Amino acid sequence: MQTSIDLVRRHPARYRVLTGDRPTGPLHLGHYFGTLQNRVRLQQLGVELFVVVADYQVLTDRDLADRPAGHAEELVLDYLAAGVDPDRATIFTHSAVPALNQLLLPFLSLVSVAELGRNPTVKDEIAHSRQGSVSGLMFTYPVHQAADILFCKANLVPVGQDQLPHLETTRTVARRFNDRYATAVFPEPEALLSEAPLLLGTDGTKMSKSRGNAIPLGATEDRTARLIRGATTDADRRITYDPVGRPEVSSLVLLAALCQGREPAAVAEEIGSGGAAALKRHVTEAVNEHLRPLRARRAELAKDRAHLRDVLRAGNERANALADATLSEVRHAMGMG
Template identity: 60%
Template sequence: MTTITTPPCRQRILTGDRPTGPLHIGHLFATLRSRVAFQEKGIDTMILIADLQVITDRGAIGDVRSAALGQVADYLATGIDPTCSTIFAHSAVPAIGQLTLPFLSLVSDAGLRRNPTVKDELAATDGRPLSGLLLTYPVHQAADILAVHGNVVPVGKDQLPHLEQARVIARRFNARYGEGYFTEPEALLTEAPVVPGLDGRKMSTSRGNGIELGMTADATATRIRKARTDLQRRITFEPDRRPEVSSMLRITALFTGETPEQVADRIGDGGAAALKRELTTAANDGLAEHRRRRADFAADPAYLRDVVRAGNARAAALADRTLADVFELMGMTY
């Protein structure tokens, strides 16, 4: 991780997930466990259920509320304590949306179109119009961060342009309206383990190539058993030549604490069947306690809603104060 200049006692971390479907082991290893670590260090951690962001790039949004509550169950099962960390829903904090308007005045159309995410979406549209929401997506993310005065944001390298947009907006607002009001958020570059899907591609619920945290042991075994491998009997870790086999080795290693090469050497000539048995055992054993705790939380949706409502109240209070300050600095209080 990168060195953060803000001392831990003054850090407020903002992180979150879009409720587009069940969380999977990629989330567990890449983000969920690190949030527990932040919490245990006493860092003010705010976890955003980015429900409004679901509509940025899709028409059919599915059952967002169920997906969101499922995420909360996974957060709690991982060890997030809602009395220490704040779990809140984007849609329940109207001030975030209101802050987006003045923030939009601080960016240009050209600047937004240079954002790598927007550029990728433009390239993939095949002539279809780019929605205004998707074009301004980096500004909405800036509002998420600055509304609650998040000053540390865990990101991967591919997300750095989004955070830089938030830093630019904070800097330009300060220069135009109130020097020093917003702190430019710092990037916490995470060295998260790579958790590929069973097919070697990025793990995604929509592709059916992941191991979801809420799956049953039997469903996990079935998904792994049906995953494609290759015809070579000896198991080797060669990501370029054998992506599916190598992905399974990587996932197994994350659960067992070995390297992928060590797992491969241990399986040797056992073939794909032995590899799948190893992965199934490692995943089901490694997730057993999480799944037990998750089932307990999921069985009480009223409690999950209470957790979110309490987090909404705290986040809304912070964002409302920020919005009032922004209007005061802009000379728009009446």
């Protein structure tokens, strides 16, 4: 099932949202326009927001990143700089909430190996894995996400179209648990489909931390300019907005438009026959202008690393209290205590 943003606006108190990121590196412009802005909007509407720093999920397809605690702090830094309010949102880490992860065991008993193997998101993750083989943990990825969502009984999950299979797994787990144990412990969460546009990376493929083609939120203005100068375009000097026919050029046009709050076609028309060089100058100015306040907040917040750890500590305490209560309900329903 899907929920419209209009319904959320009318009844924000009905919704508890779970979202999050893996701490594999700094967040970038794709995250900012794809998820961060939406989280802030939901928070401002009055929706209860939970944000997981999914450090355990880093293990699903690669070795644990260096300095996982440092990466977690960097995510918190990006969240706060973008406007997530830790007084109104619960920001926590997987590894600090044992009861959440313990839910994985009963949840795995509710899905078949065949169902896990058919999950298209798992297939895509495996295809893009840089390893010759993947661990068994990869196949538990959708069920681990179900534990993330259900431990706090979130009933709304912002997702892209490609993530709907994961959410359907969560709905299946909730429904089967409630049916098997004749109880109503878990809601079946609904999807809030993201309308965020797809931004390509500097190499013309999907912007991704792991592909090294992203523009980090915390990059300096000079580094931002260098990254944009190196972006893939084409030989046609006339700049147009044609996402199908000219995806790389159009992604740059779209990025400028998002930063300036304009229509992409108008941006392309303004640049006209200036070619790739003029386009990249325009995009660089737009990005640096738009991110300047965020980067200033980020630099100020970075001076107090203890505050970032305090935010995580408080969020972990809140998440643990909820996870312990949910696990207790689960054990009672299963006749285990």
